[in-house]
Amino acid sequence: MITKTKKYLYFGVLSISFSTLILEIVLTRIFSVATWYYFAFFAVSLSMFGLAVGGLLVYLHSAFTADKTIVHLFKFSLMFGISIILSILCFLSIPFYPHPTGIGIFSTIFIFLVLALPFTCSGVCICLALTRFPKIIGKVYAFDLAGAAFGAFLVVPVLDSMDAVTAIFLSGALAVLASYLFAKLLNDTSALKKASFAFFAIFLLMMTNYFSHSFRVEWVKMRWDNPLEEHWNAISRVAVYPFQWVKYPYSWGLSKTFKPKRPVGEMMINIDGVSETVMTYFNSLKDIEHLKYDVTFIAHYLRANAKVFIIGIGGGRDVAAAYLFHQPLIIGAEVNDTILSLIKGKYGSFTGHLDKLPGVHLVAGEARSTLTSMHEKFDIIQASCIATWSATTAGAFSLAENSLYTVEAWKIFFNHLTPHGILSFNRWYSPDYPAQLLRLTSLAATTLKELGIADPARHICVIRNEPFPGIMPSGTILVSKSPFLPSDLDKLQAICQKLKFKIVYSPRNNNPYFQKLIDNVGNSKFYKSLPLDLSAPTDNR
Template identity: 25%
Template sequence: MRLSQKSRAEALAFLTAFVTLFVQLLVSRMVPAKLLNNYAFLVISLTMLGFAFSGVILSWRLPWFLNNLADAITSSAALFVLSTVGAAAIFYHADAGTQIAFTRPQFIIDLMHWIPLSLLFAIPFAFCGLILGVLLSSPDLPTRRIYCFDLLGSALGAFTVIPAITHLGVERSVVAACALLLAGAFLLTLPAGRLCRMLTAGATLVLLLSTAFSDRLFEMTYPKGSLLAAAQQHMAIEHVAWDPVARIEVTRIPPPLNPEASPFPSLLGENRIFLTRFKRMLTQNNYAFAYAVDYDGTKESLRGIEETIYSAAYHATSVPLPQVLVIGVGGGFDILTALAFDPADITAVEVNGATVKILTSTYRDYFRKWVDDPRLHLIQGEGRHFLETTDRHFDIIQLSGVDSYSGTPGAAHVFSENYLYTTEAFSRYLSHLRNDGILNMMRLEYARPREMLRALTTAVDALRRAGVKRPADHIMMVTQPDGRFTALLVKRTPFTASEQQRLEGWTLTSRFLRVAASPQLNAQGANMYQVFLSLSDPQQEADFVANYPFDVSPVDDTRPFFFRYSYWWHLFPSEAILWGAIIPVMEYSVIVLMLVISLACVLCIYVPLRYFASHGLRVNHAPRYALYFAGTGLGYLAIEIALLQKFGLFLGHPNYALSVVLAALLLATGLGSLFSDRIVEAFRRVRFVSYVVAAVILAEYGFIFPHLPGLMGLSFWLRAAIVFSLVLPIGACLGIFVPSAIEQMKPTATSFVPWAWGINGIFSVLAPVLSVAFSITWGINALLLAAIPIYLVVGFSLPDTCETIVPSVR
């Protein structure tokens, strides 16, 4: 192959970028299936170190790569295949340790345990980085077109990964992507080297074996103490299904189920006959769980479900034949609870397509009796978006632990943001309740309350925004005696004396339930819920939140990180009890990643410069170029993450953020790269493009984004078109920066292009970490606006063309 043939080089850039992003997103699904997202966040971030190290290799051996392009590219593709399959197999079979660390030392130990495995996933991306880096560094190839096809391939990868996971699953999709890159690289280069052909043959054999023995190769070893680890020991895992949101597992429950031995007896009740009907369980990413009771279609088979905390709202309400909305179907327990109380209608919304398929197809015979009930309307969709687009009102709205504790594919770098628990969400729930309607939100709780306490503060905030003077009169709470599971009941109107008496009377019949807060009990101040509700003054409530040892402040759509309760000062708390009460995961993660990045900076920035200097090579204004490429890595990822979070809710499903937002951003960036020479010529300098980026972001933030919630009722295609039109000008401007600087360096400092590529890669690793920390601390809007000064610095740091490069001399 002669890589001066631009069409083949462009096809290689397109194909490599497609597979790179495609596989990275698949890795982002693999990891949460084994680890909680706290660890997945680190693993996914570290994979991008591969691109940084590819820059180091090219800085050292660029002439060899340029002189042996065909063999180098196909060999890199073959090594990508071998390392991807190998890293995945090792990760699946590796000792998983414990799923949850309960102490800080254990968290650090687990972190150190997983970082080496994390770095395994960086190896494949180093080989992709070699292919893209050598194509961008070649003086015979047009940088702007190569970079354009690189981004277009990435856009297609973002767009196709959702259907691939849905139809093939993650493991088969990884193998298919590897085969595509290997075949494409070989056919486009036709290498002649013997070693290259041997590597290609070996990679082909590995792919064939991976296809034939995928069940053995990708058999997961689950963390000790997790739900699936116990099920795996008893051969009880029946079915595994992939969905882009999460992986769903179906397991058998070995009889008998003993509520007294369960940490959550309030979910089970005491009826021994009913307990024998707990035959299966659905888990999501080996953590969030839902019981799947064997229901034969008769009310007699549900006798006992009225003892569980799921039925709290039905005992409180006086509405006959209630209209019910269930958000998060799982195994159907909330639906069966509703059926036990003779509802007029049940609307059930489930975000996970794999769950819906299990209920309606794979296990249809098991779930048929309630799935086919004419009163049930099962909808696949996101609960918040459903409420934004319907005008229906309900007597009971129920959410039972709705989350997966994992980032969505479109937001793999964030800690479990969830728009179901924000103030805006509570306001939407209240607006869809009838006058006597009840919202029942149930979740796990800690010994020192924080999770349901934050739900309570958010509900009070929503009630105050609705004009309610005494929110405490509108709220009741039911918990287990040990407080480990809690139900929050909220009404638009105050709870009546009879409703309070009915709920109190019901809990008195159970050993596993008690009323934790009510208008009649709050004055006692017996627990933190009562203490907070007894304040009845916004300033006192704010003081309570500010002085509480955990972050339980109300969350909103700009900071939807409901599950983050830590502060930065929790790293070194003054109270000894807090050392064991909370692990500041985000804060520790940032520190660990900063240490890793610091080492990478030495290896990828300073060491190559010393190597160049020892060979008589230098580039003028090296610090300014380093700042330029570091800034583009930080700024681009900050904008990407902010837009993914910003538009995910607007589009109506977490998968759409990936398919529409990320694909549109990459496509627009590619088009900006293609025409970057004309745009820069029109603006005269790159720094003026920075002004345009700032102006566009400020204009959209100030004049368009505030109106998006009112447009959520539009059809999906109209909403997608709106998102694309908003992303297009931003992405087009962002596509100008990297190719313009590389084209400037190429003529007289070709050897420094891989160095710049590596710097961009390093700070692309750091960017998600800092973006998450920034977004959690100050909000998504602040993250988007923070990208403006970054790009202004980028624009000013690029030296003038005529003064930048000093010709390389020996």
């Protein structure tokens, strides 16, 4: 039976631990947006640093006597909650500038120390709770672990229901709630009033921000960002930008032969401030005619009347392209359900209600698992520049886009192709730095070899657009389950001549770099001789 006094202690510790985990995890999301994904786990470092400093303070400072344990629990839990609010507001006000300059070094250290302060206060509380109550240490530790577990588990629905800054405010409210519980142990009216005032002030701030979004991440990748709207979830921050008419549409590989006949309506979607996709105005096929001029969709010229599976539909561009080519079955999988809900819901009329077009089916899910659960075979499986540079709450890229670029993933894709089906992947490509397409070629050749294909070269084509001002160069690799037929290569050559695309590699167009890579599949000595690691990635490497 838990006594009334112990109950306040146990649930105070639970609330501190709960708040700490939510703060740490949500900070990884905020860092991924405000900085870059590789800085996101800066949050782990500063939390461990702060917690360690808090423990050292308790161990080394003579003020932390046993008779004042409850007083210090109250004070530091109150400071924990208040410092959460002040530190995040400080961070949001300062552009993160991680450069080797005086200002860059100072601002990085300053931000680190400011954000470590709440964790230091938390560390003091947790250390006191775990060292000052030896007779009930087991139960105190159990509530500490339970709070951490709740925080790690509930952060997902929290971020699905509110933005990250509001979630930080929630963490502050939980910390101050702990101070109220510790104040109950003190039976001090003044302490109860302070904790109550702080709790209601932070709760009011949280609710105000929930509806008004007055406090948000405005400095994104060292630039001021002002989207039309933004949505947060456990894996991303999705920002939508205002509508605009453009002469040259957003494209991953537009042909130089494209001549604008009418403006194209677009709304950009940005994921974590760095990865972009586009929603294109679609009321008739004329609105999306430009998609026929994109090297990304060249597979549709080779496989008409095809069943198509799209990996990562984003703003719906790939789905619209497949529909433009009159493909009878189009299934698209999108790992980010927030983006999917936008193009199916609020912006459905803008994008032509893609989900309601005949033969089109859009599903929320990761492509590998979605395909694995299906028995359908496809003539085209397509992925267009799928690579989100963001950190998830589970770890950088965990269960997201990078798992699409492995031998195991491509085996799944090949197993879901029809006998003459084509796997189409598009990446940025420059003749001066063709590393991304070379790595994909290595991946394709390795996969084909492991599937028992003796001559992978007969199954691979690489095509790129000719770059021109305002349009970034990209390339598309086509990998056929069976060798490309002469008729396929004739079609490919004709369409490339018409659209002025460049065939970088094909069974008819030898490229020494690509050919050498294909010929040396699995040759570790060859890979080690290269300036870049071009060996095929696997799920384990």
